[in-house]
Amino acid sequence: MSLPKDFLWGGATAANQYEGGWNIGRRGKSSDDVITNGTHTEPRCITFVNKSGERVKAPMFVGADYEDVDHFECFDDCLYPNHEATDFYHHYKEDIALMAEMGFKCFRLSIAWSRIFANGGMEGEQPLEEGLKFYDDVFDECLKYGIEPLVTLSHYETPLALTEAWNSWADRRTIDCYVRYCEVVFNRYKNKVKYWLTFNEINCIEMSPWMEGGVLTKDKQTMINMAHYQFVASAKAVKLGHQINPDFKIGCMLAYTLIYPMTCNPEDTLAAWKNTHNNIFYTDVQCRGYYPSYRLKEFEREGITLPIEDGDLEIIKEGTVDFLSFSYYMSQVAAYNPEDYEGAGGGNLSLGLKNPYLSASDWGWQIDSTGLRNALNRLYDRYQMPLFVVENGLGAFDKIEEDGSIHDPYRIDYMKQHIIEMKKAVDEDGVDLMGYMPWGCIDVVSAGTGEMRKRYGFIYVDMDDDGNGDLHRARKDSFYWYQKVITNNGLTE
Numbered sequence: 001m002s003l004p005k006d007f008l009w010g011g012a013t014a015a016n017q018y019e020g021g022w023n024i025g026r027r028g029k030s031s032d033d034v035i036t037n038g039t040h041t042e043p044r045c046i047t048f049v050n051k052s053g054e055r056v057k058a059p060m061f062v063g064a065d066y067e068d069v070d071h072f073e074c075f076d077d078c079l080y081p082n083h084e085a086t087d088f089y090h091h092y093k094e095d096i097a098l099m100a101e102m103g104f105k106c107f108r109l110s111i112a113w114s115r116i117f118a119n120g121g122m123e124g125e126q127p128l129e130e131g132l133k134f135y136d137d138v139f140d141e142c143l144k145y146g147i148e149p150l151v152t153l154s155h156y157e158t159p160l161a162l163t164e165a166w167n168s169w170a171d172r173r174t175i176d177c178y179v180r181y182c183e184v185v186f187n188r189y190k191n192k193v194k195y196w197l198t199f200n201e202i203n204c205i206e207m208s209p210w211m212e213g214g215v216l217t218k219d220k221q222t223m224i225n226m227a228h229y230q231f232v233a234s235a236k237a238v239k240l241g242h243q244i245n246p247d248f249k250i251g252c253m254l255a256y257t258l259i260y261p262m263t264c265n266p267e268d269t270l271a272a273w274k275n276t277h278n279n280i281f282y283t284d285v286q287c288r289g290y291y292p293s294y295r296l297k298e299f300e301r302e303g304i305t306l307p308i309e310d311g312d313l314e315i316i317k318e319g320t321v322d323f324l325s326f327s328y329y330m331s332q333v334a335a336y337n338p339e340d341y342e343g344a345g346g347g348n349l350s351l352g353l354k355n356p357y358l359s360a361s362d363w364g365w366q367i368d369s370t371g372l373r374n375a376l377n378r379l380y381d382r383y384q385m386p387l388f389v390v391e392n393g394l395g396a397f398d399k400i401e402e403d404g405s406i407h408d409p410y411r412i413d414y415m416k417q418h419i420i421e422m423k424k425a426v427d428e429d430g431v432d433l434m435g436y437m438p439w440g441c442i443d444v445v446s447a448g449t450g451e452m453r454k455r456y457g458f459i460y461v462d463m464d465d466d467g468n469g470d471l472h473r474a475r476k477d478s479f480y481w482y483q484k485v486i487t488n489n490g491l492t493e
Helices: 088-102 129-144 160-166 173-188 202-206 209-213 220-244 266-288 293-302 312-318 369-383 409-427 477-487
Strands: 008-012 045-050 055-059 069-072 106-110 148-152 195-197 249-255 258-261 323-327 331-334 387-391 433-436 459-461 473-475
Touching (some): 008 088, 008 387, 069 160, 088 129, 088 473, 088 477, 202 209, 202 220, 202 249, 202 266, 220 249, 220 312, 249 266, 258 369, 266 323, 323 369, 409 477
Parallel strands (some): 008 106, 106 148, 148 195, 195 249, 323 387, 387 433
16 A cells, blocks of 8 residues: 655644744734643643732633633743743754654644734734744745645634733634734745645634633633634635635644444434534535534524624635645544443543543543544545645653663554554545644643643653753654654555
8 A cells, every 4th residue: 555655744733832932032922821731630721810800720621701801911830831832942943854854744833823913913013023034944944854834824822912902713803813914924935835724623612712712701602703703714814825826725624533423323323423513513614615504503593693794604605725634633432321321531632432442542532543544534525625634643651761762662553553544544445635744743732731741742852741851852762663654655564
């Protein structure tokens, strides 16, 4: 079995978890800068001072009400791991050289929006040359080695100024700010970047509106408003990007979790399909260009009204994406009567029920390599457009041996099995697949827990959960294994 010669092998990161340099170059604060660390069992928290002058730590996945906030603040007794992260800002030349050594054809990274517009691009605001120059240097370094940048425009960080002004994506005005930002970076990098993603894991809006868009709310109507505004913004960005450079390939990005029914009971099958709707609703809109009937009926039952204005639906229809990218880490199980079964247990994003046929990671994410093949087929059958696996990987504890080596056979085995199934989807099933980007190709801060001990990378970064370490880089065994995989275009032995 073989993959196309132009298959894009590489790895994925995000500025909020990797870049650091949070207070350099006049960069504005982002929504991620006020999120504390957490653990496997203790939630990350958003920190602010409320209208009564009290310091509040609101769990990130639970959120809070925007009306309660007086101002956001970083508390002296809290750790904010994303401030420094693993410091790509000062190590980008070294890190990209290591990626080139592995043979990367593509590198997924994101632009920190507030590094370009400190206040998000409000009317009259000028872009920051320091930020634009930084990404010029990064992209030039990639291209020096023949590595194509794949750039996410908004990846779990929103300029905090937009939240402070009007609760960011809960307000239509953020569309214009986002498009203004896109126009600047599209024009600046039109000859350096070909591949773009509009929003990272857009379907996480209803799980964590703060993480997805800097919105503080517990209200579903507000979340759906937010989704609509991001749909319009994404479509406008697609149209604008194609005008600036017709060769741009602009995609959407989905957090895809395969859902199985617990049994062959038809009610369980229906429960699994309804859970699947939470995934594919967002790509239905971005890939097909219209709201699907099943979600419109759900909104009708729940009394939710879409904040549609004249021209919105036409824009969404005209601004469909060129490809669908997605993350895949695990599968889940759904049942009509879930209380009859054991829950998913630990894991910061681990939802659903336990699958008795699968093992799980240390963070409770069930490992299902066959599920990746299943996911690729389901998505390709539904949309008939190119797919791109832009996140896949295993968060695990890594140990440094006395001689400095890092043996991670568990990671190699995870990646090997997923690549085998991915190749089957292409070779045997005919899926049109652009590339494969393992998540956290270099160790980054965990988005869900804020931990460093939950490591994904082929490259170790010396930093611990308490913010201690000298940030030196070290190759793991998986580094050399992945190097061979790329050299042999997918051969895993």
